[in-house]
Amino acid sequence: MSRFQANSPHGGRPRDAHASAASIGLWVFMGVATALFSLFIVAYVMRMSGEDAITIALPWQLWLSTALLVAGSVALQWAVGASRGRGPTRALRLLVAGGLCAVGFLCVQLWAWQSLLGAQVMPAGNPAGSFFYLLTAMHGLHLTGGLAAWTWTAHDAWPEPGKAAWRIALCARYWHFMLAVWLVLFGLLGWVTPEVARFICGTS
Numbered sequence: 001m002s003r004f005q006a007n008s009p010h011g012g013r014p015r016d017a018h019a020s021a022a023s024i025g026l027w028v029f030m031g032v033a034t035a036l037f038s039l040f041i042v043a044y045v046m047r048m049s050g051e052d053a054i055t056i057a058l059p060w061q062l063w064l065s066t067a068l069l070v071a072g073s074v075a076l077q078w079a080v081g082a083s084r085g086r087g088p089t090r091a092l093r094l095l096v097a098g099g100l101c102a103v104g105f106l107c108v109q110l111w112a113w114q115s116l117l118g119a120q121v122m123p124a125g126n127p128a129g130s131f132f133y134l135l136t137a138m139h140g141l142h143l144t145g146g147l148a149a150w151t152w153t154a155h156d157a158w159p160e161p162g163k164a165a166w167r168i169a170l171c172a173r174y175w176h177f178m179l180a181v182w183l184v185l186f187g188l189l190g191w192v193t194p195e196v197a198r199f200i201c202g203t204s
Contacts, residue, residue, distance in 0.1 A: 019166040030177050033142060037181055040135060041188060047127045048197035055193050056128045059115040063107035066186060072101030073179045076172035083157070083165040095157060095168060099150045100174060106140055128189075135185050139178070145167055146174050 045052065080093035082198050113133070121129045157164035193201075 007184070015038075018049060022166070022170060026174060030174070033177075035183070037135075037138070038187070040131075040138065041184070044131045044135070045192060045200055047131065048192060048194050049203050050127065050194075050200040053127045053194040053197070054123055054127055055125055056116070056121050056126065056132065058190050059112040061108050061112040061115060062190075065105045065112065066182065068101045068108060069175075069179050072098045072105065073172070073175045074169070075101060076175045080165070080169045080172050081198075083162055083168050085162065088160065088162065092154075092157060095150075095154055095171075098171070099147060099154065100152070102125040102143055102147055102175070106143060112136075125187045128148060132189055135189065139182055139185060142181075143178050146171070146178060149174070 047197050074095045076098035079098060082094055084090035107159070113136070116129070116132070121132075123130055123133045136176055150171050153164060153167040
């Protein structure tokens with residue numbers, strides 16, 4: 001019996017303990033990120049309730065980027081199932097597809113920025129424009145961090161996806177979280193007009 005098993009009341013393997021610790025760490029990180037984005041959302045609503053706030057027309061590219069993030073989340077969820085015995089080759093393909101969709105999402109978001117800048121919507125001078133760049137940049141940075149973890153997971157899963165199934169599951173969970181955050185931000189930027197913000201803040 002290993003030292004780990006001797007000290008554990010339920011037995012188990014070191015990998016199981018590492019996976020459990022990583023899972024808890026990810027939940028904590030997502031909780032902190034949720035609090036951070038919540039503060040930005042509150043600040044956006046309060047700022048949009050001001051008399052000088054005006055709405056901006058969101059670029060159509062955001063619909064494409066949203067579709068890519070949805071596709072990436074679905075691909076990674078399928079990769080989780082495939083890595084648990086339904087086909088190692090399929091798991092690797094789905095894992096790679098999920099990451100490539102995230103890269104595509106970031107590229108399309110930059111395209112959306114370029115579109116807004118071309119329409120003279122600058123990061124300063126308009127509360128809606130300023131928060132658009134801020135919120136999308138914050139989300140992009142968090143997704144970029146997820147891609148770093150995805151790269152590590154893909155490297156670890158390449159020889160045998162089954163051994164990295166728990167890492168793939170954590171990547172999928174984080175992608176689902178990033179998708180949920182983005183859907184909230186997309187809805188916020190698209191539908192919380194100054195009139196709606198003033199109603200929420202009770203200043204209408």
